[in-house]
Amino acid sequence: MDIQALGMLSNITAIEQKQNVNTIEGDINVEKDFYGTLREQQINCVKEDIYNKFHIDVGAANGYFECYIPSDVLYKMNTDTALRQKVYDMLADYSSDKFKLTMQTLNPPVKKCTLVFDDNGEIVATLEPDVGGEKAISERSKNTEKVRIMNASDIKSLLQNDMQEMIKKIEVQGVMAMEYKKKSIYK
Numbered sequence: 001m002d003i004q005a006l007g008m009l010s011n012i013t014a015i016e017q018k019q020n021v022n023t024i025e026g027d028i029n030v031e032k033d034f035y036g037t038l039r040e041q042q043i044n045c046v047k048e049d050i051y052n053k054f055h056i057d058v059g060a061a062n063g064y065f066e067c068y069i070p071s072d073v074l075y076k077m078n079t080d081t082a083l084r085q086k087v088y089d090m091l092a093d094y095s096s097d098k099f100k101l102t103m104q105t106l107n108p109p110v111k112k113c114t115l116v117f118d119d120n121g122e123i124v125a126t127l128e129p130d131v132g133g134e135k136a137i138s139e140r141s142k143n144t145e146k147v148r149i150m151n152a153s154d155i156k157s158l159l160q161n162d163m164q165e166m167i168k169k170i171e172v173q174g175v176m177a178m179e180y181k182k183k184s185i186y187k
Helices: 002-054 071-076 083-095 097-105 131-140 154-187
Strands: 065-068 108-117 123-129
Touching: 002 071, 002 083, 002 123, 065 097, 083 108
Parallel strands: 065 108
Antiparallel strands: 108 123
């Protein structure tokens, strides 16, 4: 009977050890969940602060102005004051009245402005032109001249033509200079 009691005791200690391991694993999972929740809460605090200061809703598409900041950058902004200041300075520039006025006066008008931040807090701004709005503005405008929208290939072709003309003029000037030297030497 003592042997049976010893076997039961060893089973009880094995069950207790397994329960302790399960408890530790459960504690680790709870800790991971807590970390994720805390991280998300800190990111939301930074987003709310940006909205309160600049009236920019980070990550939301509102049609005219969009701003995307990676969650890692938002999280780093809680502890890295230099990164926070860098992002805030850029957001201040893009949310200023001067920038908004500039956006309204561009031709073609801007349909949407999108700000995208990278992991270092650097910004890329893209402006999507509203070509349909250009016609409406030009019809209302007092100036009857048409504004020509040039794409990159048009600009390259103009520059290419100008460069070729300039090269031809340099060649002619070089030939003229050489002729002048020959004449002055042999005179």
